[in-house]
Amino acid sequence: MITKVLVSGILTILYSASMFGWGRMFETVIGVRLPWPLTLIHGLAVLLALGGALNLVGIAYAGTLDAIVVLGWGLAVLLPWLALKSSAIDVKSLMPSAQELRAWAIPALFIITVFAFIDTTQVPPSAFNFHDDFEKYLTFPVRMLATGTLQAGPFSALGGQTLGGQAFLQGFVLAHWPLGTVNAVDALFALTMCLLLATSTTWKVGMPAWLLPIAPILVVVINPQYVNISALYTGAALYMALLVIPWSVRGHSPSLPAASVGIIYAGMVAIKTTFLLPVVIHFLLAALVIAWSTRRLWSTIVWCAQVGATSLLFIAPWLGVHFSVWRGLWSVSAPLGDVTESTVVAVPAAQDLNLFSLDPIFYGFGASQAHYTGAILVIVICTLFILALFRYSKAYDSGSSVPWLFVSGTVLIFNFLVFNIVLNGYIGRELALRYICPIIIAGLPAIIAATFFALSRYNGNIYRTKILKRITIVMVLGIVGAFLPSTAARVQQAVRFGNTLSFSAKASRPAYLNYNRYVFSPSAVAAVKSLQIQVPEGEPLLAWMSFPFHLDFARNPVFDVQPGGLSTPWMDFPLSQNPEATSNYLRLKEIKYVAWQYSGFAVRSEASLSSTQSWAGNPRFLQDPHDLQRTLQFNQALVELIKISEVIIDNGAIVLFRIPE
Template identity: 25%
Template structure:
């Protein structure tokens, strides 16, 4: 990060005169009042959005507290993610996003873990779009309008995992592929740039990999196809970019293999995932359900929006292959990946997982519609048709989530107030509770946890393992579920796990009453997760009745699985 900041200062110093000249060329008068108002609206939304993301008490307990808070804390204390074979979320990414979060926690606190996503990531995305608009010589009025639309696209933030960060990375990848200075004669540096950004996207979250891969492959396909006499150089760049991407990801992949038994889930094996034992995820997912999910993931607001913009681009485009065809490749990626994500999640929150590529693709395709209109030489009606379609899409996207968008921006006021008052996310009493609990076992011992706030533990003192989604991941032969408490105890002790900590009073914030509405749906993924977790927790509760409790404060207990209670 320090090297990147130094490079930015050096780059800014070199272009300082160009920047100053650009500012001096701006001329505004009262006749441009609408444009001035648009600038103020965009700047205000940006600042309000960022300020509301700096400090927050709104986090998702099941995802953030159980796992996503843990990983950066563990990385800072231990120096790496380390092995965590019982953590299902450990398989959901190579670890790039927790690595980014360590920069926040190295200077700030848990309350600031929305700072990068969406805070900083939104600013970076806006900057990337401004640069793109400038490269395409887009009129300033159109640029402000598109930025306003982008800031009004509702982002489905459920937890602190990568959402808007993925958008920024996809925009960065698109701009790299669309960059006019990537000449064929510089194919080695070109491959390095593409590989760096591609590896960054891959590392953030497994759900981003299909869209990223399709985008890069499609772009290189068009590049090689249109290269004609220089196809060997184009093919060499493609091959080198692929090799460099894998080399950049290899350390992360080795770490995942050491932890969870696969270099990359699920592309290179299931590893320790529960589905490898036939007891987890989509065990009742029929062909009819698969078709229903696939169709539903496309026939919705976002699928229709991408389809309309795709029509606007394809209907009036010049069908000669030119360069890397980054916009067309982005369209293909967004269209193909929606049913893929739908199938992989059983239809649950498919838009949330696909948001990074869908949001980036929509704003890029909208920009393409404006570019076509400004460069068009057809009749007035056909010339403006792409922009009209783009405005219809903007209305659909914003109108569909207008209420959620209002709530999101109103939440920022509460976040800013909490930040000013420095309201703590975790009390001193809760911190002391976890310190005392952990001291009930000897230093260096392994502890399997099913806690409400495991991120408060000292990861240097003990080897801490997370049962974040019980049964979702576990070493062979797999965690025994629905077989009673004693087989579970035998399995854990066979894995050299003697001590288990459980927030039994609150059922680790995952009781049946808490999620009864969620599992009543037809989604087998959610229902499977819930049923496995409840069975695991019921077994821990039963073990709490016949195993020695080394610690019990009425909220959390620590069990010694090798010490049975003496009968009275």
């Protein structure tokens, strides 16, 4: 166990060194210098930008990714050496002081403990999400390394639910280690970045050394509602950087460099499209702050244009990767005519929303809506503290940092309101709350740091400052105490069952764990390989399977099917039971062979899809019935298509057939 943790730690340091090199290069180009945890975040954003370009030209192979790592190491050595040679920086400034080392001792011990615990209990985890992960998220990096690109076709969730940024990052792990370890990218590496950034930020703003561990503790104890290996802590790390950069730029007045913002915006959207809304909210509030603080309309317009241009520059390659699929928006000719308004009855979730409900949420490990609302209330109060210190005290040093401190809180409040009240009626309160978790995880340590930063600049009544600090500390400790039971439940599940999947009842069942073991077994690999060998090399294959990542994507162009892909606006597949229409559609895409898994542990059978239509009346989940309806129709279309096709193999679980000429 110790050896495993040491190896993982060394690998984390090595990959971090490469990211530091890329981040320092970016900061050198844009003319800023940030604390090293923020430099790592910039390096992460640069890697995501490179990932889009590599996938667009189709060279995102293992060797290319290794070259990026090596180049990052070179930059990490070269740039500091050049700076030292030119006397641009003092060697002593690079070394931590004795005071800083003492302050970091306890937080560092906590971070190392968390790292070791996650590495030993959850890398690889004993179980993945048998739908989200097995059908899509594990398949994405496998596809990329095999083909050099994440272009997947119209049946995939790629281009809709994600542009592929997280899969690109997972490719660095998959290039050298088993598939099951790719969860380390988010659950281990990205979480560690969040912990380091939270600690660094609170230290820089003058939080007492004895209180410094509270920042990383907040990141850990807030239940992230972990349900799959998509971006969670990765998004939190990027968003936390957005919130703390304004008062972290060395040698400059507090500001928000447009290039820095733009590349982080692009990175967030690349890893998961649900982060687009938090990005938009941050952009609008940041623009308002610039307009208010500068009183210059033209400066605000220029900043907005620079951010927009930078974001577009770095996200454009990812958009290009999926443009061929999105073109279907212009060719959709009502293929979904059977899906009517009456098919899915969405009860307005707002009627069921109670922000202070103590009822355990579905993914909460015992936590409730009130827990997260409490965290937001702490953010609201801290934001009001910052506003009061600035607005009502003439003795306050009202430098340009104050508006940015204030925006750190208002951004989080607006996100919470939009997700939990506005979007609640469209996607359901459970899903809305889950989507806001990374933002809360990023925001709570940031606003605590902002509050202490504001208090450290306050030159007024010392007694008042002490009172506000104590109130802030008590509120933070209250949030930690409120989430401790759910944290304990997550720890217990990790120790006993080797995972922290938030659907804990299912994720701890022997049948579920046994199925996960089978999926990665040689027999499962052999079953998929024996089927694919029946398809001539180079022939396109439509694959609707429970674990398609065992397919050889380099041998055959694979169109893997996912419910998230079937429900995209550009999906033009004829979801009818007319086999001729289905056959014609597939032939137009040069698809002759179809592999369909119609039976098995994770298969959505027609009976189960039909019975779960009752979810449409459940305000917790409003998005699922739409996906389920299209999945049911797609399955029915395949049933009819088989009747006029040539069955090659039918092993009782998977059928491979060739459609007629």
